[in-house]
Amino acid sequence: MTWDHYIYFAAPALVCWIAGAWISFRSNRKSRAILLTVAGLLIFGAYIAGLWISLERPPLRTMGETRLWYSFFLPVAGLITYSRWNYKWILSFSTVMSFVFICINLFKPEIHNKTLMPALQSPWFAPHVIVYMFAYALLGAGALIALYFILPANRRRIDGKLMGLCDNLVYAGTAFLTIGMLFGALWAKEAWGHYWSWDPKETWAAATWLAYLIYIHFRIQKQNQHTAALGIILFGFLLLQICWFGVNYLPSAQGVSIHTYS
């Protein structure tokens, strides 16, 4: 299995997800929407498994490979949110975002090296990155919702139920963000000798984490300031983007980060 086969799995998976999103939006056949989304995940998951086997290492090393997991976890996050809280538009959101990341991988892959340097050969590698990608997917869904409702035309429609959804996405996202960061610390101790070394990626990860802590505390304190709360979600997600790939381009991080993707 190589990247040449990607489209043959991604396209049917997307068809399933779009169908699931359509059904969840237009009708009340919840179980059918869930089944279709799960079918899409199985197809997409089969590709990840095949790639993992043929690369002889977890596909988590390059930017393109992390995007692959992101495309997978977005519908997972959407599915959990839909089945638990019944927001019928969430599957459409997650499908659109997943579609965008699938397209980036199809047209700009940056994914060609089969080798894995010794520092990445660790049992911590897979959990660290997978947990982070899942957190990014949840927080990405939160950011999309925040972006939509912070627009002046949509602000009237913000209500307690919507803020409850944002809270839940941020709680779950922050929980996984925390675990991903701490797994990284435990791994760093084994690989580099110290659990925290203020590498540029770590600095931005800390800032991102604190931004979501601010959201959580702000929501307890100022429950009626919805727009400001949505603004914090967007601010946190901006920091997250810098942490995920922005550091690769920041002049302050050139040549000093040990977290560079190739």
Place this chain on the structure above:
Amino acid sequence: MWKQPWGYAEGWLICCGLFLTGLILQFTTGKVDADYFRYPLNLIGTGLFLILLGILQFRGRKKNSLRWFSGLKATLTSLTSVIVLLIIMGLTRQVSPSADLSGAGGFSRTGFMQMTSSWPFVLLFLYLLGILGLVTLRRLSSFRGKDIGFALNHAGLFIALTAAIAGSGDLQKLRMSASYDAPEWRGIDDNNQLHELPVAIELQSFTIDEYPPKLMVIDNQQGIALPEGRPVNIVADSAGVGGKLLEWDIEVTQSLPMAAGFFQADTVSYVEFHSVGATTALYIKAVNRTNGRLREGWVSCGNHMFPYSSLRLSDSQSIIMPDREPRRYASEVTVYTEKGDIREAVIEVNKPLKVDGWKIYQISYDEHQGKWSSYSVFELVKDPWLPVVYLGIYMMIAGALFLFLSPPKTN
């Protein structure tokens, strides 16, 4: 302003005050000098910090002004100010906290290039830590079962951060370069000072497993791999394998994983060579699919003993073999301790060795000589506060699970 009960304005003013105080201290005294903050001073300092928090918490039960410090307004303002400093830190190129910038002048005087040892950062970080401690104590003093997630998250973070800061003075980190000749017991610290250690290492053998050789086409003028931006390669681990590179069909007819090269007329040839210093060479036949032209010859990545060699396909293109990438490198060592223990062990990346409170990491080797390196470089780390930091980290992991499974309720 400053009338009870305090609000956000007071919170922002305290943070600004700490920031300005920090800047003034930075301009007048330079960066925070933490050289003396090690055992026993760090233990005493931490004890005093905890006692101070305890007193504040105890007094705060009656005094509103003290209770403000364990509230959400203090939390939000202090969190925001630390984020601001972290963003400045992320946008500014950082240099090692031990580097001396005192004569550099200009922007470096703000201390932002060594953020973690600058006064504004240290003051605001300690302020946030103090607030976190007070919040934790306040909740623990009226603890109920449903507070367990809260307690794990807040106490865990407080314990991890406090131990990390207090322990940084006791952290020892030394580089040691061990060779085959004799045990080495000296290490070099970050400032290139030599230290004698209670642990000695003697190298028995050093090995690198490499990934199979790769073949790529490069542009003769610019030396970049083709196609530009999306280079392709074929993995050539044995004779008989082949593949397509651009418009060429490649076949490997002879594979020498252990080879010696010698000059013959104006080309380089390779023969089998099973000894120290061997390199990798492949004999290749390349056929152009469009015009049927055949090119053949040796391709090798070369090394410190033998020349590198490429196969010229045309005026603009050549086939090369990049240096083989290490898959795994490991050192077999004998470790001696002061107590007289002798141990044989294998140390490799991601698998450090624990001896007498030290962790020994494989970090490097003679990269010029690659797999024939005559020495191996280790890092020895001792961090006596690590178990306390780990306690905090494990509490936070458990706390994160609580945050996911039973999130706090906001209405």
